[in-house]
Amino acid sequence: MINMAARVALRSYPPSFRERYGCELEALVEDTGAGPSVVADLLVGSLRAWLRPVMPDESAEGRRRRMQASVATTWVTWCAALYALPMLDFILSEEPGLTPDLVRRLLDVAQYAMYGAGLIVLTGGLAVLAETSRTGNRAALRPLVALIPTLPTWLIAPFLLVYASIDPISYWVGALAVLGPAAFLITMAVAPAVVVTRCRPSAKVLRLLALSGVAVAFAVTTTGIACVAALTMNTDDAAQLITMPILAVTVAASAAALVSSGRGAKAALHRERPVDLGGDV
Template identity: 85%
Template sequence: MINMAARVALRAYPPSFRERYGRELEALVEDTGAGPRAVADLLVGALRAWLHPVMPEESAERRRRRMQASVATTWVTWCAALYALPMLHFVLSEEPGLAPDLVWRLLDVAQYAMYGAGLILLVGGLALLAETSRTGNQAAWRPLVALLPTLPTWLIAPLLLAFASIDPIDRISYLIGALAVLGPAAFLITMAVTPAVVVTRCRPSVKVLRLLALSGVAVALAVTTTAIACAAALTMNTVYAAHLVTMPILAVTIAASTAALVSSGRGAKAALHKEHPVDLGGDV
């Protein structure tokens, strides 16, 4: 018998993976048990399956899956860079004069680039929504429901932090402060993951998918500007404490920009291929 945690972990795998290996994996979990370690292994395997999607032998469908994976990866990397920017702003604004003017100008450029990329993603999302409305595949948007439990904690986080600061030693205040930090973090992670799942579940038409894949190159460049700004902030500062906080942010943005450039490049290459990918419609 598979428990709820194991079922959630199994559902975390990409649809293409579940179509090919879902039954075998579910049978293996039933035979070996679904303890905490098995659930953790399933979640790690799901992450690997998203990072390295199953590609069929057929070249046309392989290109389609490549574009789909590129679009999902680009969205996640954009979210990572978008979250890193305000954190970097906060660190550098703690002490006036900590960062040179050049760093602030680069941060402004990165911010405008990220906003522009957000508009590109919004247009792509609207195109995807219009197509699913036309084909009756609205069920593909169900993963967005996962945002509802964590959205309230993100909205009231400032109030929770203010309440927790009244008596930070009190245990209840400590728990409220932890909720004020972990709740928004859970919301932001969910916000990065669920739209990527929706793109995979929707199985967009070739026309929409090529539009999303090609626009992903501009989004990747915007993510790269954030990494450049973070690198400048780290190299131009001499304050050791600022380095300790900036280095993890830099690591995240460099990883995001690298993944975005590589994945968007592969997606654009597949989109520009002369032979059109096969068109798969229908619900997942």
């Protein structure tokens, strides 16, 4: 019997992986059991499948899926850097006298780079939505429905924090003010990436997204550089301790974005035209 946690872990694998190995993996979980260690292994395997997708034997379809995986990974890393940047700026603003001018300049550069990358991401998202509407494959957009129940928690979070500060006993209000927006941000990072893999964009759109993803990856890297500079140049021990988790997230996001976008751009620049298997779905 497969419990709910194992089913969620199995569903977290990329669609291309589930098409090829989903039945075998589900049968294996039923035979071995779905304990906490098995669920953890499934989640780690899912992360590896997203970062290094299994490619079919056909080179053209393999390149198409490589671009698809690159676009999804770049989006997630951009979201991670986008969320980490204001947190880092807020932490450093608590002790402005201890933050070197170089770190401030790097944060400004990272902020403008992320905004510019956001315009690139928005253009790519509109291209995917336009093609999805044209082909009638609106079922692929269903993961975006998950944003609807989490969006209100993001909007009312400031009011909940004010109420929690007035009534310290309302711990659950403060927890909702923190966990609600966190759930929205995570959903905002994951849902569009799932849409990209489900709607199967045409090779033409994927090529555009994969090539523009290189610029997005460099924007993410600027945030990672700013975090490294903030940790190494700030002399306040408390600020360094709080900055370390943000540093780990941004450095991991930068590395994943550079590697994945590089592979996606290589596939997009291949001399042979990728097979357009998803354009008319």
